Amino acid sequence: MSVLVASWRVLTQERARPARLRAWPHAWWLAVATVCFGAFMGQLDASIVTLTYRPLRTGFDTSLAAVQWVSLAYLLTLAAFLIPVGRLADARGRKLLYLYGFVVFTASSAACGLAPTLGMLIAFRVVQGIGAAMLQANSVALVVTSAPEGKTRTALGVQAAAQAVGLALGPTVGGLLVSTWGWRWVFGINVPVGVIAVVAGVFLLPRTRTFTPTSGRDGSGLALLAVATTSGLLGLSAASGLGLPGWAPVALLCVAAGAAVGFVVRERRASAPMLDLALLRARTVSTGLAGALAGYLVLFGPLVLVPIVLTGAGLTELHAGLVLTALPAGFALAATSGERLLPRSWTDRPRAMVGALLCVVALAAMAVAPLTPGWLVASLAALGVALGLFTPANNSLVMRAIPTRTAGTGGGLLNMTRGLGTALGVALVTLALHVRPAGTGLLDGPRTAVLVLLAAAVALLASARMTPRTDDVAHEPAPVADHLV
Incomplete structure (x- = not known):
């Protein structure tokens, strides 16, 4: 029983940095560099995937409207989970959620690279989007809490530069990988970087100093937002040749409009709304x-x-x-x-x-x-x-x-x-x-x-x-x- 309790604590509590590292005046640079792994990979992934559209259409014998959901599934999941994951990180620990985010992102990237069907690839991209939300919702807070007073803008500038490099390299790296090793390596490239980032994060990221308990959850708001965005984009995809019945685009867009209205009404009445209107x-x-x-x-x-x-x-x-x-x-x-x-x-x-x-x-x-x-x-x-x-x-x-x-x-x-x-x-x-x-x-x-x-x-x-x-x-x-x- 004690082994289980100890294991649970290891998995649910943030680990302190080594004492010698905490005492080093420049240790904050190592923390910022660790966060830059996530900043770089997030933007690289955002700009690299569109280069896989043609080989995906050929490999899975499907339409462009279907293949675009490799991007849309990731983007919709990321957008929906950013705010709730940020709240959870404030309550449970930003370092903890950031590290788990990299674990989820890395494991799902490997799964994407091995996906046998387009449907499974899209499903794994949803999981990857959750991991990306865990990274993005915590990155600024980790940089700000790691940098000493007077160095915050410098640290944020370094993070912005890492994002910029990832965004700029994406198309070239994606084109090179697709033209040589194939589309699966577009996702596989995340794996070694993710493993390095997790190990570095355990030892180099500072623990959360203050926690903010959540005042409530807005599951209904999150569900309505997800229905509104997903239905709207599915409606556009149906009109783009996704292969759904002819009535589907209008029906899906009506569902999206209804869910959007419901989301606004819900957020006005909720005691702890996901979005403060x-x-x-x-x-x-x-x-x-x-x-x-x-x-x-x-x-x-x-x-x-x-x-x-x-x-x-x-x-x-x-x-x-x-x-x-x-x-x-x-x-x-x-x-x-x-x-x-x-x-x-x-x-x-x-x-x-x-x-x-x-x-x-x-x-x-x-x-x-x-x-x-x-x-x-x-x-x-x-x-x-x-x-x-x-x-x-x-x-x-x-x-x-x-x-x-x-x-x-x-x-x-x-x-x-x-x-x-x-x-x-x-x-x-x-x-x-x-x-x-x-x-x-x-x-x-x-x-x-x-x-x-x-x-x-x-x-x-x-x-x-x-x-x-x-x-x-x-x-x-x-x-x-x-x-x-």
Whole structure:
């Protein structure tokens, strides 16, 4: 019995770092480096999977509408679990949840690489999304609590750089793996990194200093949110050729609308709501979240579109990945060095407006230019720089408008919005390619998809324009590095 009790304590309690390490003045750098493993892998995974679409369609003999759920299942699960997992980490321990997150993420990555059917691959991606939520919900808190006073911004900048590198390398690494070893290694690459991260985290991450007991659970709210988002995207997939009955798209979209209304009603009445709707009353928050959704739609739409266009024209996945790298590379460059690209005296609002305007210009150019590698590299690089200028400024505006006492919830809300925008980018591009296949005239599927992204960029500009000139709530800005890229 004592062995069972001891084993339970080992599994449910955070382990202290070695005393010699805790006494070392620079030990916090090791903790930050450990968190950067998760930051790097999360963004690498986000930008790498779309390179597997063609081999998945061929290997499982299925449609693009079905294959897109390899991305959507992960993104929907991540968005749904970020806020509840963050609350659980505050109550049980951030180090504990972070380490278990890496265990879940690593094990499910291995399972994805071995999946014998598309259905099992999608199921394993759901589990992987849960692990990713456990990582993302805790990363900023671990960085902030590890860094000494006066070093927080430096530590968050390092984490943002790790995310940027992961995002930029994704297309190239994905194209290389698919072209050489096959699509299964796109998931297999996570395994050795995850094992190293778990071992490092046990010894290098600090224990949680303060715990915040949960005031209640909102399972109904979580269920309604999951039904609303999943039904909505299933409706778009049904219209994209998923193989469901003809009445399915309308029925699923009606279910999504009903669940969304139910979610709002539930959150207004719940004693401990998953989402505090009062946060949305501040115009800076509501317009900023709309901008975040549109921004990630614009960012991830091309990650689906470009590989399909280029591989359809006879290029390899490696070539497509190299072309696509221009987008996340431009994003990473601007997101991490935006202070030097625009006048230092500019506040976040004009920075966001300039980035949004450049998004419109870049996509307008892509809409009229040939979708060939040379033109795409130039357009994607410009689009990446534009989004890299817009996103940090927009997210900073949102986080400053949220009271410090609810900064954790606000960060989860921003991450959730980002996930939904990413999922919409995947779904809408797939829908455009299905409704208007390539080669069906001047306004074929790829060109229609670009126009959809252009419309989202216009919405992006409108949201930036509608943002108040002064913050709705004035206080010190909350950490936002986890939302930079």
